[in-house]
Amino acid sequence: MCNFRKFFAVVALIFISNSILADGSAGYYGYGKPATATEIAGWDIDIRADGQGLPPGSGSVEDGEVIYEAKCAECHGSFGEGVGQFPVLAGGMGTMNAQRPLKTVGSYWAHASTLWDYIRRAMPFMQPESLETDEVYALVAYVLYLNDVVGDDYVMTQDNFTDIQLANREHFVPDPRPDVHNTRCMENCKNAADIKIVSIVRRPEPTPAEVALAAEPAKPHAGEKVYNQYCIICHKAGVAGAPKKGDAKEWNTRLEAGIAVVTEHALKGYTGNSGVMPAKGGFTQLSDEEVRQAVQYLVEPNE
Numbered sequence: 001m002c003n004f005r006k007f008f009a010v011v012a013l014i015f016i017s018n019s020i021l022a023d024g025s026a027g028y029y030g031y032g033k034p035a036t037a038t039e040i041a042g043w044d045i046d047i048r049a050d051g052q053g054l055p056p057g058s059g060s061v062e063d064g065e066v067i068y069e070a071k072c073a074e075c076h077g078s079f080g081e082g083v084g085q086f087p088v089l090a091g092g093m094g095t096m097n098a099q100r101p102l103k104t105v106g107s108y109w110a111h112a113s114t115l116w117d118y119i120r121r122a123m124p125f126m127q128p129e130s131l132e133t134d135e136v137y138a139l140v141a142y143v144l145y146l147n148d149v150v151g152d153d154y155v156m157t158q159d160n161f162t163d164i165q166l167a168n169r170e171h172f173v174p175d176p177r178p179d180v181h182n183t184r185c186m187e188n189c190k191n192a193a194d195i196k197i198v199s200i201v202r203r204p205e206p207t208p209a210e211v212a213l214a215a216e217p218a219k220p221h222a223g224e225k226v227y228n229q230y231c232i233i234c235h236k237a238g239v240a241g242a243p244k245k246g247d248a249k250e251w252n253t254r255l256e257a258g259i260a261v262v263t264e265h266a267l268k269g270y271t272g273n274s275g276v277m278p279a280k281g282g283f284t285q286l287s288d289e290e291v292r293q294a295v296q297y298l299v300e301p302n303e
């Protein structure tokens with residue numbers, strides 16, 4: 001059923017884009033505009049291994065500890081040991097050849113630039129891109145300290161950044177596999193007009209009843225909005241051990257305890273066998289009622 005809804009949504013989109021084209025607006029495909037230098041600068045925030053792209057700033061291990069305790073330790077543990085299923089950030093030195101390597105920033109990562117970029121771009125998990133430049137420097141310094149890469153009096157700046165050498169940096173190799181297996185044709189090639197793309201998508205014709213149903217606007221579930229805004233980041237893909245929405249088997253097992261218990265866990269927070277469910281998913285601004293409705297929506301059997 002869901003697939004038909006999607007199918008009709010796609011059809012609707014095609015109609016919409018066609019009507020944009022009919023407008024006759026300028027550009028190669030008839031829509032869009034070149035990105036401005038400012039827009040590009042907003043996206044162009046990567047840091048290279050040689051330090052290129054680093055913004056000016058600095059941060060100490062000492063300051064990093066305070067920020068880390070406030071914003072990171074809840075998931076990654078005070079020593080980077082990882083709480084529940086959240087990633088371990090420190091340790092594992094010398095385990096890369098072991099049966100089960102413990103891959104951390106210290107034991108596995110090749111360059112400190114990855115750490116800088118990752119923290120600025122993606123952490124804390126709930127507020128990505130919320131950290132100030134100096135906070136990022138301090139957190140990078142602190143995570144390196146947790147891995148015994150720097151001492152407790154270390155202060156990281158854009159100038160001494162490239163002195164950092166991670167233990168595993170020599171053990172990455174370029175992937176030699178080609179993207180495509182055919183050799184490139186440079187002369188006497190096939191006439192392009194004779195080449196046909198033969199990819200066919202087969203889908204059954206919808207029955208009249210399904211067509212009628214797809215035309216009906218779907219009634220939004222009261223909890224859907226909260227779920228889509230807050231819970232989806234973990235519960236859609238099963239991040240950090242979260243039970244996936246639509247995994248009927250998993251939810252049936254959990255619901256054996258009763259919906260009241262499961263709801264209470266979502267409200268108050270819960271550490272089970274698969275990970276840590278922060279109270280209200282970490283969004284304490286949500287009312288109990290909103291979370292209750294989101295739970296109802298989450299445990300429904302459909303995806």
Ligand code: HEC
Pocket residue numbers: 068071072073074075076086087088089103104105115118119123124125126139239240282
């Ligand atoms: C609510 C829990 C949570 C908080 C708080 C949090 N993280 Fe994370 N962190 C995660 C999760 C989950 C991942 C894995 C994300 C993924 O793989 O997509 C992760 C990944 C990472 C990684 C990459 C680890 C690896 O080996 O791939 C680093 C580094 C990291 N976090 C640093 C931080 C720092 C620094 C802070 C504080 C500013 C922070 N995190 C706060 C949940 C959290």
Ligand code: HEC
Pocket residue numbers: 226227230231232233234235239240241242243254261262263265266270271272273274275276277278280281282283286291294295298
């Ligand atoms: C940071 C990730 C994360 C977010 C965000 C999150 N959850 Fe969870 N949730 C988890 C994890 C991990 C578990 C599994 C805990 C376990 O059983 O070990 C879980 C479990 C649950 C459970 C099952 C509890 C039980 O008793 O089995 C419910 C219900 C739930 N979450 C509801 C929600 C709702 C509602 C939201 C949004 C308001 C939400 N979660 C947001 C990670 C998250």
